[in-house]
Amino acid sequence: xxxxxxxxDIRVHLTSNPKYLASVRxxxxxxxxxxxxxxxxxxxxxxxxxxxxxxIIRHGYGLEAGNPINLSIWLVQGExxxxxxxxxxxxxxxxxxxxxxxxxxxxxxxxxxVHIIKDVMDECTFEKRDDMGMRVTLMKHLRPKKxxxxxxxxxxx
Numbered sequence: 001x002x003x004x005x006x007x008x009d010i011r012v013h014l015t016s017n018p019k020y021l022a023s024v025r026x027x028x029x030x031x032x033x034x035x036x037x038x039x040x041x042x043x044x045x046x047x048x049x050x051x052x053x054x055x056i057i058r059h060g061y062g063l064e065a066g067n068p069i070n071l072s073i074w075l076v077q078g079e080x081x082x083x084x085x086x087x088x089x090x091x092x093x094x095x096x097x098x099x100x101x102x103x104x105x106x107x108x109x110x111x112x113x114v115h116i117i118k119d120v121m122d123e124c125t126f127e128k129r130d131d132m133g134m135r136v137t138l139m140k141h142l143r144p145k146k147x148x149x150x151x152x153x154x155x156x157x
Contacts, residue, residue: 008072008073008074008086009073009074009075010031010071010072010073011070011071011072011073012024012027012070012071012073013068013069013070013071014068014069014070014071015065015066015067015068015069016056016057016060016061016064016065016066016067016068016069016089017057017065017066018054018057021050021053021054024049024050024053024071025046025047025049025050026046028042028045028046028049028085029042029043029046031073031083032045032046032083032140035075035081035083035142036081036142037083037140037142041140044120044121044140045083045085045120045121045138045140047116047120048116048117048120048121048124048138049071049085049087049138051114051116051117052087052117052136052138053069053087055114056069056087056089056091056134057069059091060089060091060092060133060134061089061091067089067090067091068089068090069087069088069089070087070088070089071085071086071087072085072086072087072088073085073086076139076141080141081141081142082122082139082140082141082142083139083140083142084137084138084139085137085138085139086135086136086137086138087135087136087138088129088133088134088135088136089133089134090132090133091133091134093128093129093132093133093134094134117138120140121138121139121140122139122140122141123137123138123139124136124137124138124139125137
């Protein structure tokens with residue numbers, strides 16, 4: 001099968017079962033580090049993907065296992081290097097404007113997934129798909145590493 005420039009570099013088809021989340025996190029961690037993100041950034045991206053998948057399984061599919069979830073991943077090149085991840089499901093549709101985390105002043109466990117996703121990613125959009133389900137698009141730009149030019153007394157001159 002020939003790919004076009006718009007085809008994702010990686011496609012993952014999984015079902016709505018929490019037992020697959022650790023494997024997806026591991027894949028995202030490895031992939032993002034391979035393309036140049038540091039360990040902390042990679043962890044943040046993996047966390048955002050994990051939170052998205054968890055919300056789909058919990059809220060979209062009501063914890064019902066066996067429903068489709070598709071991840072498409074683009075390794076973005078050029079001036080704006082980074083990673084774009086699109087996650088699509090066939091769960092019940094909700095209004096994108098209604099997708100928000102609970103009030104941060106409300107101190108209790110849970111409900112912070114959307115805040116975390118929006119905080120760690122550079123771009124995050126929620127949209128209804130044409131036929132059924134939802135689409136979440138996550139983007140993280142790879143920023144150039146800062147070089148520490150401070151003089152070290154152990155550095156030869």
